[in-house]
Amino acid sequence: MSATRLKYFQTGSFAAGNRLVDPDQRSVQSDPRRANAITCGHRACQGCGEALGARYALDAALRASDGDLIATNATGCLEVFSTPYPESSWQVPWIHSLFGNAAAVATGVAAALKAKGNTHTRVVGQGGDGGTVDIGFACLSGMFERGDDVLYICYDNEAYMNTGVQRSAATPPAAYTTTTQAVGEQPGAPWGQGKDAALIALAHEIPYVATATIADLRDLERKVHTAMEIRGARYIHVLVTCPLGWGAASADSIKLARLAMETGIFPVWEGEHGDVVSVTKIRHRTPVEEYLKLQTRFRHLFAPVRRDDVIARIQARADRNIARFGLLEALDEDQLDEAVEVDV
Amino acid sequence: MLEQIEGSQAVARAVAACRPEVICAYPISPQTHIVEALSRQVKSGALSPCEFVNVESEYAAMSVAIGASATGARAYTATASQGLLYMTEALYNASGLGLPIVMTVANRAIGAPINIWNDHSDSMAQRDSGWIQLYVESNQEAVDVHLQAFRLAEAVSLPVMVCMDGFILTHAVERVELPEQEQVDQFLPPFVPRQQLDPAHPLTIGAMVGPEAFTEVRYLAHYKQMQALDLIPEVAGLFEQRFGRSSGGLVRRYRSDDAETIIVALGSVLGTIEDVVDELRATGERIGAVAIRTFRPWPAAEVRAALAGAGRVIVLEKALSVGIGGIVSQNVHGALAGLPASVHTAIAGLGGRPITKASLRQLFAAARADRLGELTFVDLSHQLVDAEIQRMLSDQRSGPHAENMLRDVGVVGAGPV
Numbered sequence: 001m002s003a004t005r006l007k008y009f010q011t012g013s014f015a016a017g018n019r020l021v022d023p024d025q026r027s028v029q030s031d032p033r034r035a036n037a038i039t040c041g042h043r044a045c046q047g048c049g050e051a052l053g054a055r056y057a058l059d060a061a062l063r064a065s066d067g068d069l070i071a072t073n074a075t076g077c078l079e080v081f082s083t084p085y086p087e088s089s090w091q092v093p094w095i096h097s098l099f100g101n102a103a104a105v106a107t108g109v110a111a112a113l114k115a116k117g118n119t120h121t122r123v124v125g126q127g128g129d130g131g132t133v134d135i136g137f138a139c140l141s142g143m144f145e146r147g148d149d150v151l152y153i154c155y156d157n158e159a160y161m162n163t164g165v166q167r168s169a170a171t172p173p174a175a176y177t178t179t180t181q182a183v184g185e186q187p188g189a190p191w192g193q194g195k196d197a198a199l200i201a202l203a204h205e206i207p208y209v210a211t212a213t214i215a216d217l218r219d220l221e222r223k224v225h226t227a228m229e230i231r232g233a234r235y236i237h238v239l240v241t242c243p244l245g246w247g248a249a250s251a252d253s254i255k256l257a258r259l260a261m262e263t264g265i266f267p268v269w270e271g272e273h274g275d276v277v278s279v280t281k282i283r284h285r286t287p288v289e290e291y292l293k294l295q296t297r298f299r300h301l302f303a304p305v306r307r308d309d310v311i312a313r314i315q316a317r318a319d320r321n322i323a324r325f326g327l328l329e330a331l332d333e334d335q336l337d338e339a340v341e342v343d344v
Numbered sequence: 345m346l347e348q349i350e351g352s353q354a355v356a357r358a359v360a361a362c363r364p365e366v367i368c369a370y371p372i373s374p375q376t377h378i379v380e381a382l383s384r385q386v387k388s389g390a391l392s393p394c395e396f397v398n399v400e401s402e403y404a405a406m407s408v409a410i411g412a413s414a415t416g417a418r419a420y421t422a423t424a425s426q427g428l429l430y431m432t433e434a435l436y437n438a439s440g441l442g443l444p445i446v447m448t449v450a451n452r453a454i455g456a457p458i459n460i461w462n463d464h465s466d467s468m469a470q471r472d473s474g475w476i477q478l479y480v481e482s483n484q485e486a487v488d489v490h491l492q493a494f495r496l497a498e499a500v501s502l503p504v505m506v507c508m509d510g511f512i513l514t515h516a517v518e519r520v521e522l523p524e525q526e527q528v529d530q531f532l533p534p535f536v537p538r539q540q541l542d543p544a545h546p547l548t549i550g551a552m553v554g555p556e557a558f559t560e561v562r563y564l565a566h567y568k569q570m571q572a573l574d575l576i577p578e579v580a581g582l583f584e585q586r587f588g589r590s591s592g593g594l595v596r597r598y599r600s601d602d603a604e605t606i607i608v609a610l611g612s613v614l615g616t617i618e619d620v621v622d623e624l625r626a627t628g629e630r631i632g633a634v635a636i637r638t639f640r641p642w643p644a645a646e647v648r649a650a651l652a653g654a655g656r657v658i659v660l661e662k663a664l665s666v667g668i669g670g671i672v673s674q675n676v677h678g679a680l681a682g683l684p685a686s687v688h689t690a691i692a693g694l695g696g697r698p699i700t701k702a703s704l705r706q707l708f709a710a711a712r713a714d715r716l717g718e719l720t721f722v723d724l725s726h727q728l729v730d731a732e733i734q735r736m737l738s739d740q741r742s743g744p745h746a747e748n749m750l751r752d753v754g755v756v757g758a759g760p761v
């Protein structure tokens with residue numbers, strides 16, 4: 001799937017203008033015959049970013065593989081809300097084994113296919129941030145370093161949502177979770193902890209690593225397509241919103257994901273073989289406060305006393321991302337390869 | 345073909361003859377020689393098609409096997425001790441998903457204190473994991489039972505552990521009859537699962553099941569193991585027919601039919617026990633032995649039948665359930681409900697302590713003299729434990745015992761108390 005950058009001017013909307021492009025350039029979701037990997041009837045909360053992200057990612061993977069795909073899934077919201085006994089939302093062959101082993105199970109699937117001489121069926125592993133960044137990290141890293149032919153997608157909602165919003169290593173500093181309560185001198189999640197799984201994935205020098213958000217679903221689709229064109233270990237880290245865990249309005253899911261990107265809080269980039277090769281530039285730089293104030297997990301930064309010190313610290317983190325990944329630099333036409341183009 | 349060969353090499357050859365398609369390996373003694381040999385077979389192309397995956401942990405080893413098996417590949421791995429415990433969660437998952445993975449457990453003790461030598465603590469700790477557990481007595485049986493294990497696993501849709509004594513068997517060089525490839529191919533048909541991950545027939549595997557059906561799912565797991573009670577002797581019978589050797593099965597009796605005292609045990613120690621039985625038989629003592637070859641499913645009826653005539657049963661165990669004593673004994677007790685036999689537990693061979701003929705003679709003599717209690721620790725050094733118990737009584741704070749006792753036996757590096 002190629003990406004064509006279309007410029008159309010519509011204030012306050014980033015809606016994909018499918019009607020403006022050739023049918024083969026249109027988004028996977030605009031196709032009435034789309035695969036619907038996760039079909040309706042599942043039990044996700046209204047506005048669940050994980051449900052949205054997973055459907056787009058898997059539908060794109062299905063299109064890229066011509067429907068020839070096997071998916072593995074870690075324990076977590078995605079697994080639980082999609083398979084309430086005796087129903088299943090999955091229209092792809094799908095296996096859930098344990099919380100921490102989705103990457104290893106995917107390795108096993110890939111090994112079996114290889115042993116059987118099956119070179120056409122593709123394998124996708126999936127998990128939440130807890131299942132990926134924490135308990136599943138050893139299996140994930142093993143899968144990366146061996147170069148197993150698996151695309152692993154992490155749906156990062158920044159906490160253990162399925163068990164009731166506990167802190168994970170992907171929870172941002174100062175965020176309230178049920179295990180990082182908004183009390184004491186430093187309310188919320190501690191500073192100086194946590195890890196950047198996408199950068200660690202990049203350090204394995206695997207052929208492809210990308211981050212994405214559910215604000216830019218065409219970008220997510222394209223990255224899945226790109227990843228599916230490559231063999232070996234690949235990783236996509238998708239920021240997904242969780243209205244329940246973040247204390248945000250269901251209707252704000254896309255807006256919040258966009259703000260995470262536009263503030264610099266969540267840098268969106270692509271890497272190949274250990275190097276960052278492209279970034280998604282910020283179009284409307286926004287102060288982090290705009291993002292924080294829409295979520296009750298940061299409520300303690302605004303009331304009863306406003307914590308300008310903490311807000312400034314979060315702003316500094318975002319600014320560091322902006323500087324580090326060059327999120328504001330003017331687009332250089334020579335460097336402007338397909339990879340940076342978004343928003344069809 | 346008869347060969348003078350190390351147990352691990354023999355098992356590797358047997359496993360390779362079963363044509364596994366995915367082998368996962370993580371090193372832990374005393375299992376390593378098996379996967380090392382298999383890695384060579386795969387790398388050289390002798391075993392093909394097969395994927396050999398060097399995983400980063402035993403948890404991953406079992407998880408890779410789960411993914412492979414669910415995709416319709418015959419999957420194999422081997423482990424022991426800490427490794428077996430490290431994959432615990434995945435063990436239960438493999439059996440819960442009904443995946444016919446075969447695994448060799450080179451039985452070894454569990455730490456702390458860390459110990460690499462043989463006992464049965466590891467596989468006994470997993471007796472409730474839903475896996476079929478077969479215990480072998482010799483390297484010949486190890487070879488034979490691996491062939492049976494794949495056939496059994498795939499017929500009953502359950503994973504199978506073949507438990508062989510670490511070092512005592514895995515590292516022993518013995519004469520072993522190795523099966524020819526055509527023989528194995530005739531005995532073990534290709535793996536064709538009833539359902540698998542297949543894009544042509546999308547299937548959800550591992551969905552959430554709540555209280556409305558969970559009991560039923562567990563019941564069926566039990567039902568399948570009960571089915572295996574019929575299938576295990578059937579497969580062993582077929583094996584004997586094809587290969588001309590008897591191995592495997594549920595239990596094996598040794599001079600026990602008219603025995604007043606019967607020793608029950610698992611694994612390689614049966615050889616020593618049988619030697620002592622022969623000696624005592626020569627003096628006119630009515631003593632015999634029963635080998636438990638299948639521990640899960642528990643062959644209660646066969647055990648009961650084999651022990652029904654005995655007045656005294658001594659269960660020699662290489663594992664200890666701390667806080668109660670014997671593990672196999674509890675099962676034997678259950679099988680003998682309502683019968684007059686007294687059941688004695690003898691814990692022996694922990695952490696690789698040799699079970700000698702002399703120790704066994706002493707144990708059986710105590711039994712003959714009615715001096716055997718319910719629970720005996722064979723060859724326990726009372727001097728060593730009494731000194732530590734004295735210290736414990738005088739200073740009721742927490743701390744490890746092993747280091748204190750090492751100091752008592754004069755081991756360099758053990759610090760002051």
Ligand SMILES: Cc1ncc(C[n+]2csc(CCOP(=O)(O)OP(=O)(O)O)c2C)c(N)n1
Pocket residue numbers: 050075076077078099100127128129130131132157159160161162163168
């Ligand atoms: C070994 C193990 N530990 C803990 C759990 C409990 N558990 C199940 S789902 C979950 C949270 C999942 O969090 P995450 O991976 O971030 O996915 P999310 O639900 O947020 O999408 C936890 C802690 C488990 N199932 N297995």
Ligand code: SF4
Pocket residue numbers: 043044045046047048049050051077081157161162241242243244245
């Ligand atoms: S708790 Fe969050 S991640 Fe889970 S279903 Fe609800 S919105 Fe989605």
Ligand SMILES: [Mg+2]
Pocket residue numbers: 128129130155156157158159160161
């Ligand atoms: Mg999460």
